[in-house]
Amino acid sequence: MNQHLLLGAEAIAMAAIDAGISGVYAYPGTPSTEITEFIQHSHIARERNIHSTWSANEKTAYESALGMSYAGKRSLVCMKHVGLNVAADAFMNSAMTGVNGGMVLVVADDPSMHSSQNEQDSRVFGKFAMLPVLEPSTQQEAYDCIHYAYSISEQLQLPIVVRISTRISHSRAIVVSQSIQKQNSLNPDTDKRKWILIPAFARMRYAHLLSLQPKLLELSEKSPFNTVVKGNSKQAVIAFGIAYNYVMEVITAHNLDISVLKISQYPIPHTHVAEFLYTYDSILIAEEGYPVYEELLRGFSGNNKLRGRLDGTLPRTGELNPDHIAQAFGIAIQQEYSIPVFVVNRPPELCKGCSHRDLFEALQIVMKEYSHNHVFSDIGCYTLGALKPFEAINTCVDMGASVTMAKGAADAGMHPAIGLIGDSTFTHSGITGLLDAVNDKSHVTIIISDNATTAMTGGQDSAGTHKLHSICEGIGVEPSHIRTITPISTGLQENIQIIREEIEYKGVSVIIAQRECVQVAIRNKKKNKTS
Amino acid sequence: MQDTGKNIMIAGVGGQGILLFSNLLSKFYTKLGYELKISDVIGLGQRGGGVESHFRYSINPVLSPFIKAGDVDFLISFEQTETLRYLHCLKDDGVIFSSTFELSTSSVNTRIEQDMPESKTELIKNSKNKTFIVDPEKYKSSEFDISKMMNIVMLAFYAEYRGYSHDEMIQIVRESVPAKFVEGNIKAYMAGIQIAQSKIESKSLI
Numbered sequence: 199m200n201q202h203l204l205l206g207a208e209a210i211a212m213a214a215i216d217a218g219i220s221g222v223y224a225y226p227g228t229p230s231t232e233i234t235e236f237i238q239h240s241h242i243a244r245e246r247n248i249h250s251t252w253s254a255n256e257k258t259a260y261e262s263a264l265g266m267s268y269a270g271k272r273s274l275v276c277m278k279h280v281g282l283n284v285a286a287d288a289f290m291n292s293a294m295t296g297v298n299g300g301m302v303l304v305v306a307d308d309p310s311m312h313s314s315q316n317e318q319d320s321r322v323f324g325k326f327a328m329l330p331v332l333e334p335s336t337q338q339e340a341y342d343c344i345h346y347a348y349s350i351s352e353q354l355q356l357p358i359v360v361r362i363s364t365r366i367s368h369s370r371a372i373v374v375s376q377s378i379q380k381q382n383s384l385n386p387d388t389d390k391r392k393w394i395l396i397p398a399f400a401r402m403r404y405a406h407l408l409s410l411q412p413k414l415l416e417l418s419e420k421s422p423f424n425t426v427v428k429g430n431s432k433q434a435v436i437a438f439g440i441a442y443n444y445v446m447e448v449i450t451a452h453n454l455d456i457s458v459l460k461i462s463q464y465p466i467p468h469t470h471v472a473e474f475l476y477t478y479d480s481i482l483i484a485e486e487g488y489p490v491y492e493e494l495l496r497g498f499s500g501n502n503k504l505r506g507r508l509d510g511t512l513p514r515t516g517e518l519n520p521d522h523i524a525q526a527f528g529i530a531i532q533q534e535y536s537i538p539v540f541v542v543n544r545p546p547e548l549c550k551g552c553s554h555r556d557l558f559e560a561l562q563i564v565m566k567e568y569s570h571n572h573v574f575s576d577i578g579c580y581t582l583g584a585l586k587p588f589e590a591i592n593t594c595v596d597m598g599a600s601v602t603m604a605k606g607a608a609d610a611g612m613h614p615a616i617g618l619i620g621d622s623t624f625t626h627s628g629i630t631g632l633l634d635a636v637n638d639k640s641h642v643t644i645i646i647s648d649n650a651t652t653a654m655t656g657g658q659d660s661a662g663t664h665k666l667h668s669i670c671e672g673i674g675v676e677p678s679h680i681r682t683i684t685p686i687s688t689g690l691q692e693n694i695q696i697i698r699e700e701i702e703y704k705g706v707s708v709i710i711a712q713r714e715c716v717q718v719a720i721r722n723k724k725k726n727k728t729s
Numbered sequence: 730m731q732d733t734g735k736n737i738m739i740a741g742v743g744g745q746g747i748l749l750f751s752n753l754l755s756k757f758y759t760k761l762g763y764e765l766k767i768s769d770v771i772g773l774g775q776r777g778g779g780v781e782s783h784f785r786y787s788i789n790p791v792l793s794p795f796i797k798a799g800d801v802d803f804l805i806s807f808e809q810t811e812t813l814r815y816l817h818c819l820k821d822d823g824v825i826f827s828s829t830f831e832l833s834t835s836s837v838n839t840r841i842e843q844d845m846p847e848s849k850t851e852l853i854k855n856s857k858n859k860t861f862i863v864d865p866e867k868y869k870s871s872e873f874d875i876s877k878m879m880n881i882v883m884l885a886f887y888a889e890y891r892g893y894s895h896d897e898m899i900q901i902v903r904e905s906v907p908a909k910f911v912e913g914n915i916k917a918y919m920a921g922i923q924i925a926q927s928k929i930e931s932k933s934l935i
Binding site for chain 2: 201203312365366368369370371372443444446447450519520521536537538540541542543544545546547548549579582585586587
């Protein structure tokens with residue numbers, strides 16, 4: 199038994215190593231990135247030859263993890279909530295095939311949208327796929343539930359979803375670890391009827407998945423992660439995942455006599471829930487994320503015992519905190535605490551010396567020459583180009599949408615139709631869209647701002663480094679219209695000229711604006727100095 | 730009386746070693762046998778945003794990773810605007826440790842907002858809380874620039890104020906930073922003790 203001070207993300211990573219995984223597959227995304235990084239930096243993982251390099255996107259990551267499971271070994275796949283949208287096809291169908299070696303999906307939600315475009319709740323996905331979902335409330339539980347997840351994954355032959363959120367992932371606590379398990383040996387699954395989802399087999403697999411549901415419920419009913427704290431009043435709380443901490447914080451601080459049902463394993467345990475609904479007069483439903491189970495428990499006809507996000511007792515959106523819970527219990531917050539108005543904000547900005555700055559400067563000069571001056575952009579540091587002083591982009595929707603939205607706009611007759619995308623986002627989800635544009639001979643200009651890293655999440659390797667030109671050429675962009683520029687102030691005039699030319703070219707052109715991320719450059723310099 | 734636990738808010742901007750500060754402090758409290766929860770809200774700190782760390786230690790399990798507004802015992806801040814941002818989170822008897830360092834925000838630089846005309850240092854001093862202000866420029870010498878190591882200086886300052894063992898703290902620094910930086914860090918720590926001793930009239934021993 200060893201004690202470690204770990205982030206929730208790191209507790210998950212350590213648990214997965216200890217549970218004998220043979221590989222982790224992931225694409226970086228806040229707040230999930232630290233899981234894979236911990237495994238990449240772990241000496242034990244290296245000694246044990248655990249795969250940990252980044253995948254091109256969440257779908258390739260998910261499928262690789264599934265392949266490792268097929269081969270009989272334990273695998274981990276990690277992503278942020280919106281990443282699961284990208285991996286959704288693989289995810290949903292892996293519930294149909296099931297797994298061989300234990301497989302765990304860790305999905306990190308970002309309620310309050312600290313660094314995401316929405317706050318979708320991955321528990322809905324878990325329900326959609328009819329898979330067990332675990333939602334740890336502490337770092338220790340995060341560690342423990344990974345061991346448990348691998349064991350039930352192999353028992354049920356199903357992938358298991360572990361849902362965490364920003365606060366669990368990004369806070370540290372002391373975690374007690376268990377001894378490390380051996381990795382599974384190679385043992386490929388030979389049951390073709392399980393893995394070939396042609397309709398005849400798929401129908402059998404679906405029947406099988408449905409037949410497992412009572413077993414999943416039974417596991418939840420006796421789960422060590424679903425517990426009851428008994429009180430003597432007629433008031434109760436059903437608290438899910440991390441919300442349990444906020445509830446207990448308030449109950450302890452104010453010495454309240456309130457019963458609490460903590461749920462950290464889904465499907466929700468019917469017996470406990472039914473008992474609570476029957477016993478108590480007023481029940482607060484505290485969920486971090488969407489009011490998924492509040493809605494379910496209220497039902498169509500409503501249940502006036504229940505309070506939560508849907509009736510305004512708790513805020514409808516955003517992360518919960520102890521103050522919200524206290525107010526829900528009718529405890530007046532003594533003082534309205536707020537930041538004095540005279541304190542200026544500190545919004546993020548592009549780093550000094552960042553290549554995106556020089557690119558935006560050149561692009562804006564050219565765009566001023568046109569009446570339609572829209573730039574379809576994407577997800578990465580360059581999204582900060584939305585803010586002052588640049589205000590240089592018009593869209594940011596999902597990974598890769600810059601390319602395809604520019605194409606659609608060009609099809610509608612917009613000119614210029616500029617797609618501005620980062621190198622890592624391009625290889626994540628931009629290539630197929632560019633192929634569409636090439637096949638359609640769309641009149642678009644795609645600018646790949648290539649800083650040779652996945653900068654926004656902290657500078658992870660980028661799948662397309664040194665390959666972008668040949669990728670574009672390979673899918674059919676005219677070689678003479680794949681232009682490489684260096685976004686730097688001394689090259690401003692030349693870069694303006696090239697952007698102008700390519701906007702005017704009637705076909706697909708790609709401008710690769712290539713200069714290393716300044717943060718990565720500083721880090722590499724430091725690394726060279728210390729070694 | 731035994732210290733049953735405190736809430737510490739650590740604030741600043743990216744690149745000030747706040748994560749190292751909270752890591753060192755966490756090792757110290759772990760050695761004393763406390764339970765901890767530390768929530769680092771780094772956000773987009775690397776891109777000029779603020780950094781805040783909610784640091785809670787207790788003899789009982791720490792539940793929420795947040796410190797509730799109004800529940801901060803110690804505010805340790807490495808940047809003045811950030812000190813002002815968290816003043817309202819302090820308890821009435823909360824204590825402030827603040828560097829006079831200032832980094833203008835991008836919203837001021839791009840003229841979205843105007844910075845306050847008043848002196849931030851004065852505003853901080855005039856708050857109703859007990860306040861210690863450290864001006865790194867004042868203690869800078871040609872051979873040693875403490876402004877780059879304010880995290881270690883403040884660690885020493887805080888340890889002095891709390892009456893903690895400097896030997897233990899220095900041992901933790903020694904074990905935690907890369908070998909080639911140990912000497913510089915210990916020098917900064919010693920400077921921190923000196924500055925603290927010149928400013929602290931009475932220590933808080935719990």
